[in-house]
Amino acid sequence: MSLGGDDGYGGDYEGHEARRGRGAAPGDHLTRTRLPEGDGDPYGPPRRAPGRAGKPSRNLITVVSVVVLLLAAIAFVNRGGGGKDGDSSSDDTGGTGTEARPTAPTGERPVDGKNNTTGIASGFAKSEQGAQSAAANYAVALGSADMYNRDRRHEIVPQIFTSAAAGRLQSRLDNAYSEASLERIGLDANGKAPDGMTYVSRTAPVGTKVGKVSDTSATVAVWCTGVFGTAGEGSKNPVTNDWFTLTLKLRWVNNDWKAESYSQKAGPAPVNSDRTASTADEIAKAVEQYGGFTYAR
Numbered sequence: 533m534s535l536g537g538d539d540g541y542g543g544d545y546e547g548h549e550a551r552r553g554r555g556a557a558p559g560d561h562l563t564r565t566r567l568p569e570g571d572g573d574p575y576g577p578p579r580r581a582p583g584r585a586g587k588p589s590r591n592l593i594t595v596v597s598v599v600v601l602l603l604a605a606i607a608f609v610n611r612g613g614g615g616k617d618g619d620s621s622s623d624d625t626g627g628t629g630t631e632a633r634p635t636a637p638t639g640e641r642p643v644d645g646k647n648n649t650t651g652i653a654s655g656f657a658k659s660e661q662g663a664q665s666a667a668a669n670y671a672v673a674l675g676s677a678d679m680y681n682r683d684r685r686h687e688i689v690p691q692i693f694t695s696a697a698a699g700r701l702q703s704r705l706d707n708a709y710s711e712a713s714l715e716r717i718g719l720d721a722n723g724k725a726p727d728g729m730t731y732v733s734r735t736a737p738v739g740t741k742v743g744k745v746s747d748t749s750a751t752v753a754v755w756c757t758g759v760f761g762t763a764g765e766g767s768k769n770p771v772t773n774d775w776f777t778l779t780l781k782l783r784w785v786n787n788d789w790k791a792e793s794y795s796q797k798a799g800p801a802p803v804n805s806d807r808t809a810s811t812a813d814e815i816a817k818a819v820e821q822y823g824g825f826t827y828a829r
Contacts, residue, residue: 755777771812
């Protein structure tokens with residue numbers, strides 16, 4: 533969790549009465565007469581015309597035809613039909629042939645590459661989707677353990693922010709991550725935990741929401757969860773989870789989205805479950821063994 537962010541969360545049912553048929557009244561006499569069809573037993577079953585034995589009924593043929601058509605329609609939809617080679621002509625579908633929903637991936641390529649030094653994604657698309665992808669990835673970087681190390685922080689900030697914003701923000705973040713602040717959470721001046729311990733700071737975006745947007749600017753809120761603290765025996769700052777929302781104001785600069793500013797507020801947070809907490813050793817190993825993702829809208 534970044535120290536430098538601003539704190540800114542069925543229907544009715546009716547029974548149906550059965551209808552009963554009225555039978556013949558007592559004393560009525562009913563007579564049934566069956567006329568013969570050609571030679572043979574006059575009371576036997578009627579003869580079928582030659583060549584019609586075993587022929588399927590028209591109702592059966594109709595039902596089979598309808599089922600075949602439905603299966604063909606379902607297959608067509610699943611293949612994303614509607615455009616040439618399965619492509620959609622609508623910009624809102626992201627090329628999937630279906631309407632883009634709030635939490636559904638759109639299929640638009642999120643980034644062109646990553647910075648070799650920081651590993652932060654870059655080359656986002658000039659669209660709302662690209663802005664959301666940029667904000668999600670920047671939230672991960674701002675909430676990483678690297679932000680507690682001055683040298684790493686000075687590499688990360690210029691990758692996320694515009695040049696004008698980065699210059700103003702560096703000194704502010706240096707004050708936020710001061711030696712005294714790091715000491716309070718059990719870290720040394722370089723943001724490292726004591727020997728035998730591991731400092732954990734990992735952020736995972738849960739969703740994004742676009743606010744104001746234009747061709748060259750966008751405001752994106754990123755709902756995040758994360759784990760933060762020091763894993764190790766005797767830790768005075770054990771690893772806990774947190775929920776927060778990071779809001780970034782982005783601008784289109786040099787063919788990419790860059791942040792001009794950001795703020796942070798608590799929540800929305802769900803009710804904590806009663807799951808038993810893992811040991812400090814398990815948490816430390818998880819951080820080492822499980823890598824992060826490039827997040828895309």
